[in-house]
Amino acid sequence: MIVAMSKVEIIGPMELLLPVLDRVRALGLFQVEQEMRGFVDREDEKAFRPVRLDKKTLAERSYCDGLMAKIDQLAGFLPKLPTRCSYLEPHSAVGIVAEVVDKHTLLCSGLCRRRDALEGERGELLRQTAFLDALEPLFKTAGEGTGLDFIGVSLKDGEAVDHLYQLIARLTGDTFEFVTTGGPEGAIIVLVTLPVELGAKVRDVLNGERIPELAFPASLSQLPFPDKVRAVRRRIGDIGAELDRVNAELHRFASRWWPTYSCVREWLLDRLALLTTTAAIHKTDLCFFIHGWMPSPDVPRLRSLLNGEFQGRVVVEEQGALEEEMEVIPIAIRNPPYFRPFELFTRILPLPSYRSYDPTPFIGIFFPIFFGMILGDVGYGLLLLACALVMLKLFRTRRDLHDAALILLVSSCYAVVFGFLYGECFGGTAGGWRLLEQTCVIERSRSIMPMLAFSLSIGVAHVTLGLCLGFWSTLRRRLVRESLAKLVNILLLLCLAALAVSLFSPFPPPIRKGLNVAVLVAIPLMLLTGGLLAPLEMMKNIGNIVSYARIMAIGLASVLIAQVANRFAGLTGDVLTGAVAGGLIHLINIALGIFSPTIHSLRLHYVEFFDKFIVYGGRRFEPFKKPPG
Numbered sequence: 001m002i003v004a005m006s007k008v009e010i011i012g013p014m015e016l017l018l019p020v021l022d023r024v025r026a027l028g029l030f031q032v033e034q035e036m037r038g039f040v041d042r043e044d045e046k047a048f049r050p051v052r053l054d055k056k057t058l059a060e061r062s063y064c065d066g067l068m069a070k071i072d073q074l075a076g077f078l079p080k081l082p083t084r085c086s087y088l089e090p091h092s093a094v095g096i097v098a099e100v101v102d103k104h105t106l107l108c109s110g111l112c113r114r115r116d117a118l119e120g121e122r123g124e125l126l127r128q129t130a131f132l133d134a135l136e137p138l139f140k141t142a143g144e145g146t147g148l149d150f151i152g153v154s155l156k157d158g159e160a161v162d163h164l165y166q167l168i169a170r171l172t173g174d175t176f177e178f179v180t181t182g183g184p185e186g187a188i189i190v191l192v193t194l195p196v197e198l199g200a201k202v203r204d205v206l207n208g209e210r211i212p213e214l215a216f217p218a219s220l221s222q223l224p225f226p227d228k229v230r231a232v233r234r235r236i237g238d239i240g241a242e243l244d245r246v247n248a249e250l251h252r253f254a255s256r257w258w259p260t261y262s263c264v265r266e267w268l269l270d271r272l273a274l275l276t277t278t279a280a281i282h283k284t285d286l287c288f289f290i291h292g293w294m295p296s297p298d299v300p301r302l303r304s305l306l307n308g309e310f311q312g313r314v315v316v317e318e319q320g321a322l323e324e325e326m327e328v329i330p331i332a333i334r335n336p337p338y339f340r341p342f343e344l345f346t347r348i349l350p351l352p353s354y355r356s357y358d359p360t361p362f363i364g365i366f367f368p369i370f371f372g373m374i375l376g377d378v379g380y381g382l383l384l385l386a387c388a389l390v391m392l393k394l395f396r397t398r399r400d401l402h403d404a405a406l407i408l409l410v411s412s413c414y415a416v417v418f419g420f421l422y423g424e425c426f427g428g429t430a431g432g433w434r435l436l437e438q439t440c441v442i443e444r445s446r447s448i449m450p451m452l453a454f455s456l457s458i459g460v461a462h463v464t465l466g467l468c469l470g471f472w473s474t475l476r477r478r479l480v481r482e483s484l485a486k487l488v489n490i491l492l493l494l495c496l497a498a499l500a501v502s503l504f505s506p507f508p509p510p511i512r513k514g515l516n517v518a519v520l521v522a523i524p525l526m527l528l529t530g531g532l533l534a535p536l537e538m539m540k541n542i543g544n545i546v547s548y549a550r551i552m553a554i555g556l557a558s559v560l561i562a563q564v565a566n567r568f569a570g571l572t573g574d575v576l577t578g579a580v581a582g583g584l585i586h587l588i589n590i591a592l593g594i595f596s597p598t599i600h601s602l603r604l605h606y607v608e609f610f611d612k613f614i615v616y617g618g619r620r621f622e623p624f625k626k627p628p629g
Contacts, residue, residue: 001339001358003295003332005621007321009039010290010306012314017051017281017288020306020314021274021624024290027302028625031330032292034280038325039291048282048289053275061275064268067094070101071265077108078254079247090267097264108253115246122239125232128214149199151192152214153206161188164211171205172198270626277624293330293621326477329354330621339364341403345602349610351618355476357469359610366462366609367601368407372414373458374555374597376444377562378436379426380590381415388412408594415593426586427562444552445559451552453504459548460497462604463541464490466612473613485530485537492522493541544608550600558596561589 008030012020024030033039036048053061155161165178176194194202206213282289294302296318303316321329331351335343335358342364352358375381391405419425423440444451471486495518502512526534569582 001333001335001361002352002354002356003334003621004297005293005321005329005332005354006296006299007039007319007325008292008294008299008302009317009319010314011287011317012306012310013287014283016310016314017278018274020288020290020310021277021281023305023309024302025274025277025624025626027298027305028623029298030290030292030294030302030624031622032277032280032290032624036282036289036291038322039319040289047284049284051278051281051283051288053278057275057278061272064272064275067098067101068265068268068272070105071097071261071268074101074105074108074261075258075265077105077112077250078258079250081251081254081258090263093260093264094267097261101261104253104257108250111246111250115243115250118239118243118246122236122243125236125239128232129236148193149196151194151199151202151206153190153192153211154214155188155190155211156186158188160211161190164190167205167209168192168194168202171202273626292624294623295332295334326355327353327617328619331618332621333358333360335360335364341406342367344400344403344407345605349606350616351620353615353618356473356615356618357613359605359614362609363602363605366605368411368414370458370551370601370604371411371597372416372418373551374600375411375415375558375593376418376422376555377424377426377559377593378416378419379424380562380593381412381417381419383590384408384412384415384594411597422559424559424562427559427564427566444555445563448552448556451556452549455548455551456545458551459545459608460493462548462609463544463612464493466609467493467541470613473615481529485526485534488522488526488529489534489538489541492519492526492538493545495519495522496542547608548604550604554596554600558589558593561592562586565589 010020010024024032036045040048153164155164161180168176168178172194175198176192178190178192180188180190182188192202203213282291299316299318306314306316331354333343339361342360345363345367346358346360349359372381375384388405388409391401391408395401395405420436420439421441422444423436424444425436428436442450442454467486467490471483471490474483474486495515498507499512499515499519501507502515506512507515526538530537565582565585568585569578572578572581
């Protein structure tokens with residue numbers, strides 16, 4: 001529900017500004033407004049001026065900003081670890097942190113640079129290792145005899161291999177060995193073994209042909225090819241050990257120092273928020289003025305707190321909100337415990353305006369009823385109830401899942417209730433269950449038309465309620481013509497509904513005549529108050545009501561699937577096979593029984609109901625409070 005808000009002015013002597021702001025922030029229920037208009041008469045605005053920080057406070061703010069930036073820079077070099085609580089007093093630790101932060105940043109940045117360099121080198125060597133893995137078997141074929149040179153080449157296709165073979169054969173006069181194998185990513189690895197004196201000549205020609213030899217670090221350039229392979233593998237192992245050492249050092253540093261830095265950072269954030277907010281405060285020659293909004297029920301609490309803390313030197317004054325301020329009043333929503341889980345469905349909607357309605361209570365009331373009307377099965381309802389209880393136990397600390405479990409708990413109870421009224425349990429009807437036979441009011445699988453009439457009646461009542469709330473909402477906003485249009489729509493809709501009922505159960509002639517006259521009078525009134533588009537609005541309302549037929553249709557589909565499951569199980573001729581087959585179909589139907597009623601019930605609210613009376617576009621209430629750490 002939308003909380004009533006009060007426009008509040010806090011007045012006190014300048015020397016108490018920061019202590020007062022500190023108390024207001026600790027309460028966390030006051031939204032400070034920088035704009036003074038609306039709080040002060042226009043002719044008096046010249047007497048006020050924004051609070052400007054003195055040199056000492058400005059220096060403190062600059063110091064805090066600089067230290068925050070240094071701590072954030074250091075945090076960028078540290079691994080993310082679970083932070084333990086620091087037992088140091090933040091205010092006393094600020095000086096220590098300021099002295100060592102530069103030294104620590106230099107140390108950690110050096111370790112990070114070293115780690116990045118090692119990872120880069122290892123990545124390059126690992127890429128070469130992929131080729132080395134392919135070359136290793138070729139060495140066994142070619143041998144490692146003295147007086148031989150080895151040239152490794154990576155080629156993309158077979159044509160390049162033939163060209164390379166012809167080229168080397170021409171250069172060496174067939175005094176070479178040429179072996180190939182598959183490499184990573186489809187490459188063809190070639191190892192050429194040839195006399196040492198021909199190696200330089202072949203390499204020069206390969207460079208001219210743009211056929212690069214497999215590259216190795218420059219430090220290995222003087223080693224023979226087999227020694228290069230062994231040196232690369234040895235270096236990869238050394239790099240891994242050094243990386244472990246560097247990472248361990250960073251972890252040790254973070255475990256030892258970050259709790260202190262985190263504690264100081266939180267204190268700095270807190271202090272900066274306090275100093276920044278002073279820019280939104282105004283003052284005169286004698287005192288400061290803090291303007292803002294807060295929930296009306298909490299105003300006495302703030303007044304009592306400040307009066308007690310400052311012995312009556314600070315005044316809290318509640319002002320009346322102006323008509324033009326109604327659309328900019330911040331919106332705070334508080335709901336009783338029963339409705340609070342249903343905020344899960346309303347958080348995805350835009351915020352309503354201040355004089356509109358919080359959609360949560362309407363969903364909290366009607367959603368479980370629609371869900372129960374659609375599912376309407378004692379067996380399914382009890383299974384979902386058990387699932388909800390399990391979810392409540394498993395997800396105690398996860399808010400959204402816990403709320404979803406509570407919604408499922410309430411909805412499943414309504415499914416059980418409507419299951420008794422429909423006489424259904426796992427698709428079985430009242431004929432097979434004595435208790436259900438006694439409680440059954442309507443057997444919906446055989447009463448399609450009565451169920452359709454019942455669903456449309458629910459639609460008429462729901463849509464009419466939305467129009468009535470819309471009428472009251474426009475009346476509160478003093479939109480006379482719109483409120484009259486809503487009223488005419490309500491009367492015309494009820495008259496048309498009554499005439500529709502009279503087709504099946506004829507009313508006495510005077511009543512029918514009166515309804516016809518009322519319709520004839522309402523139509524021109526509708527055009528007069530709603531304009532030429534008013535008939536389209538009426539058609540839209542009728543379409544909205546017809547949409548409630550989905551309560552009957554989705555529910556009928558559910559019970560028919562359940563009955564098919566039972567019959568299919570019976571046709572198998574085997575107890576075990578029938579139980580498995582029927583159970584699987586029931587399981588699918590239960591899954592559909594969760595999602596389908598949920599989606600269609602929400603649609604009936606979002607599309608057919610809320611657009612009749614809810615006005616969106618509110619401004620979220622953002623109280624001045626301690627920032628999250």
